[in-house]
Amino acid sequence: MINSKFDPKRIIVALDYASAEQATQLLSKLDPELCRVKIGKELFTAAGPDFVRAAIDMGFDVFLDLKFHDIPNTVAKAVAAACALKVWMVNVHASGGSAMMRAAREAVSYAQHKPLLIAVTVLTSLSQEDLAEVGITITPAQQVLRLASLARDCGMDGVVCSAAETAMLKSHLGETFCLVTPGIRTEADAANDQKRIFKPVDAVLAGSHYLVIGRPITAAEDPGWRLEKIAELLHGSFSNLC
Secondary structure: OOOOOOOOOOEEEEOOOOOHHHHHHHHOOOOOOOEEEEEOHHHHHHHHHHHHHHHHHOOOOEEEEEEEOOOHHHHHHHHHHHHHOOOOEEEEEHHHOHHHHHHHHHHHHHOOOOOEEEEEOOOOOOOHHHHHHOOOOOOHHHHHHHHHHHHHHOOOOEEEOOHHHHHHHHHHHOOOOEEEEOOEOOOOOOOOOOOOOEOHHHHHHHOOOEEEEOHHHHOOOOHHHHHHHHHHHHHHHHOOOO
8 A cells, every 4th residue: 555645756667778978878867756666578688687776775665566476485585585685676476376476465564675566467468359369258447456456455555557547446446545547658659569548647547556657757758857857747637645
């Protein structure tokens, strides 16, 4: 769960790079007082825990986005290792089930450093047709609610979801259940591989607590300036919201 007070660092910049060198160049252009950063599978596979430590040393809170999904014992050990890295947030797949999520929760409870532990519901790249291909016949929104409710019951601090589902989730799961939204684009940005997308202000208005933003910032001619403008817009518009 999160505090209901406004968090000035709602933006999580996705460091979707193939090397530590590329990611470090981007970090040097960003203000850690305005954002957090997400390190996913590509960068972590290329650069490993050392880059996580380096980003933290540069003043950035790190969301370690590795989406753990395995047997409970393996996931618990992976989450414990993430805690030891002193990351701000770590995630698992809710579809891994209750035993796996509870094992992850227990690992955090025993750790000296306790990051936010969130669960992935339905990837924002997936449509109704994509879900049907793997045997899920309900709508993406229904599947999100099912998995988010399970995650809440297993002690997760929140979930990753599309902004299209945030109002529904807040209604069912409460104001402080943390909602992390990828698929954020501005009017000038291409959708790329995201299918359920929102603009930053619309996402916060819908109920998102944190916005994962990649290419709109990282591909900008001046990433630092673009971050500042989005942060100013969010803070000016929504500083009174949770």
